[in-house]
Amino acid sequence: MTNPLIPALDSDDREEVLRWAEALASEAGLLKVGLQAFVAHGPSLITEVAKLAPVFADLKLHDIPNTVAGAARVAAGLGASMVTVHASGGAAMVRAAAQSAPDVDVLAVTVLTSLAADDIQAVGQQPAERQVPQLAALAVEAGAAGIVCSAGEIEAVRAAVGPEPLIVVPGIRPAGAAADDQARTATPAAAMARGASHIVVGRPITQAADPVAAARSITASLRR
Ligand code: C5P
Numbered sequence: 001m002t003n004p005l006i007p008a009l010d011s012d013d014r015e016e017v018l019r020w021a022e023a024l025a026s027e028a029g030l031l032k033v034g035l036q037a038f039v040a041h042g043p044s045l046i047t048e049v050a051k052l053a054p055v056f057a058d059l060k061l062h063d064i065p066n067t068v069a070g071a072a073r074v075a076a077g078l079g080a081s082m083v084t085v086h087a088s089g090g091a092a093m094v095r096a097a098a099q100s101a102p103d104v105d106v107l108a109v110t111v112l113t114s115l116a117a118d119d120i121q122a123v124g125q126q127p128a129e130r131q132v133p134q135l136a137a138l139a140v141e142a143g144a145a146g147i148v149c150s151a152g153e154i155e156a157v158r159a160a161v162g163p164e165p166l167i168v169v170p171g172i173r174p175a176g177a178a179a180d181d182q183a184r185t186a187t188p189a190a191a192m193a194r195g196a197s198h199i200v201v202g203r204p205i206t207q208a209a210d211p212v213a214a215a216r217s218i219t220a221s222l223r224r
Pocket of ligand 1: 008010034058109110111112113114148149170171172180182200201202203204
């Protein structure tokens with residue numbers, strides 16, 4: 001089985017991101033470059049990190065289909081292996097991204113793992129248990145290769161999309177770790193047991209005294 005761990009390299013210090021990337025490349029299935037690093041250092045950083053390991057470009061694209069299609073195509077050209085779009089951008093937007101970047105896995109983000117039930121209600125959305133499988137089915141139907149959701153929704157997403165699509169799960173916290181701003185969390189082993197194909201772990205690795213040891217301990221916890 002390929003390594004399911006995706007460390008999130010969230011920093012705007014280019015040297016720090018590259019240090020983490022070098023140290024964690026052999027401990028991870030992919031390395032995630034997200035908005036903070038991308039806004040700070042842009043396309044060249046994706047290209048640099050992609051020399052070390054496959055890159056999950058977590059750009060969470062959400063715009064009109066033509067704009068998202070263009071951005072997804074450019075991200076693919078930088079060497080990213082996965083790129084994210086927001087499923088709530090609609091089927092036409094997801095389809096445009098998937099069609100314009102056929103060589104990368106376009107993943108659709110459903111509902112952010114930082115949103116708790118009352119936050120979801122406050123922005124006028126359906127509860128996660130209803131909204132997430134609905135968005136997942138729409139996105140996969142439109143050509144997404146996978147879904148990003150919280151651990152609590154994995155089974156419902158799998159039932160909605162069938163066995164093939166990737167299910168990438170952030171909001172992962174090893175037992176005893178601080179939740180930070182995440183609300184819908186699970187341990188690495190619990191998320192994998194529920195059927196995640198990948199787990200995204202940021203601060204519990206990057207803010208650890210020894211990020212490599214933290215990554216190894218997460219991977220080891222999956223074998224127990
Ligand atoms: O530090 P932490 O483990 O909370 O980082 C989680 C990462 O996953 C962040 O980079 C965040 O942008 C990303 N993410 C998330 N929830 C989603 C999609 C992506 O937390 N629904």
